[in-house]
Amino acid sequence: MSAVDWFSTDRAKYANLATAWVTPEPHRCVQCGICSFNCPMGIDVRRHVWRSEPVDDSHCLTCGECVKRCPRGLLRFEPIAPAKPARRHRRGR
Amino acid sequence: MGRRHILIGGGPGTMAAAEAIRGAEDGAEIVLVGADPHGYYSRPGLAYYLTNEIPEERLFPFTPDDLLSLGLLSIPERAVGLDPAAHTVTLESGRQLAYDRLLLATGSRAIPARVPGAELDGVVKVDGMDDARDIVRRCRKAKAAVVVGGGITALEIVEGLRARHLHVHYFMRKDRYWANVLSGSESRIVLQRLLSEGVEIHTYTELAAIHGRGGRVAAVETGDGTRIPCDLVAVAVGVRPQIELARAAGLECARGVLVDQHLRSSDPGVFAAGDVAEAADRHTGHRVLEVLWSSALAKGRIAGLNMATEPTHVYEQGPPLNVTRLAGLYTTIIGTVGSGDDSDLEGISRGDSQVWSELCSRAIVEAQRGDAHIRLALGDGIIVGAVVMGDQALSFPLQELIEGRVDVSGIVPALEAPRAPIVELINDVWQNWRTGLA
DSSP states (O other), X not given: OOHHXXXXXXXXXXXXXXXXXXXXXXXXOOOOOHHHHHOTTOOOHHHHHHXXXXXXXXXXXXXXXXXXXXXXXXXXXXXXXXXXOOOBOOTTO | OOOEEEEEOOSHHHHHHHHHHHHHOTTOEEEEEOSOTTOSOOTTTHHHHHTTSSOGGGGOOSOHHHHHHTTEEEEOSOEEEEETTTTEEEETTSOXXXXXXXXXXXXXXXXXXXXXXXXXXXXXXXXSHHHHHHHHHHHTTOOEEEEEEOHHHHHHHHHHHHHTTOEEEEEOXXXXXXXXXXXXXXXXHXXXXXXXXXXXXXXXXXXXXXXXXXXXXXXXXXXXXXXXXXSEEEEESOEEEOOHHHHHTTOOBSSSEEOOTTOBOSSTTEEEOGGGEEEEXXXXXXXXXXXXXXXXHHHHHHHHHHHHSOSOOOOOOOOOEEEEEETTEEEEEEESOOOSOOTTOSSBOTTOBGGGGOOOOSEEEEEEETTEEEEXXXXXXXEEEEEEESOOTTHHHHHHHHHTTOOOGGGHHHHHSTTOOHHHHHHHHHHHHHHHHO
């Protein structure tokens, strides 16, 4: 198998199959951190909210823990736009 | 080296200002002067720390590296003097700092109880991390507590103490909770839920005195002479902006530091943000206080931009918004929704905006199903305020309709009809409006 095939396999492995991601309404956030505390993958969801970014972390399971537990209800699932930016690996930032 | 900006405070207003300054003026020197030794943490998050939903260490959103990357020099000291003419700040240690631009974001402080015994060990409040830690520590031994006051903070304390298995007595001067913001039916929902959580509610009850034993709280005495044994007395009767520094410096103050639309005080080198900044509402022109995290962030950002550049950025005070939990029920409060006084509060409480209690609505529409409750305050063809309790399906649509001052005159008669399908009507008008924007 050529190196090119290896990269292709790797891309397939990390391809995003989810159709929605967690999107914040930053205006409502008080940075309590319950979202990040309850994320089973250790994603700092609060940081995404502060930056007004959807949770575009490839580790996100879209399990909805943060959405359900946010005491201000500022997180929700939104369909991922077709022209979404490249997913980044940002765990533990 | 660029200009030196001194930010006095340590809350969301200062953090937003620091980011705005750094983004607009790369070489600026940013000095943060804050009296809270814990630095920047989520003050509203203390409510969830009290209920044991989150550990204390998770309340800090930024790592030391984050602060370093902003290039902040942090001085954990109280500022005790300000000389706008000389452009200097004096710290508690006597050290003097010169500045080019200064931000006052000194926040607000809880108003203490004014009853005999208020100085006893065991009388608590929640102004910051140390207070919350103190309550958590005391809860390990305490059995019963009395909470007096109103607004969000009183309920946060009640819920925190219940979550830590104390028997909680909640004193109310009348029979309605948060009477200047919530309606009678909304208040009843909250109080009913508190009762079901085991909270003992004492309506028409005044705290007359706190009695101690060996310097510690042992009981309270009510206005009618009843004694209730307790180990803790929590006071949440409101907050007052900390304007002492500004006032002593000769800056124009009323209840807060008076600022123009650029958040500049009466001295052009001094700006104000957060709870202390008393700005004018863009629609009514009335000067209002807001003790809201989101407003503090917005003010901090605009003040920071104006400090770093020419003061051209305008702070547009939109309809205030807070989403909170009242007795475990998600509640969104937007715009102008109430009126009158709340006898449990002196002034304003944390998480509160004076805009909420401005009387300007033409009609009120309410609907309730179980604990889910919706109330709309209608103006001339627009919705000027809303309270959404329980099911939050309308929270986002109403936020956008109110902030956008969207014309809803077409559905007003239907909204005002008996048993109106409010959810469907609002959703339809919101969807149509969004489609029009697309």
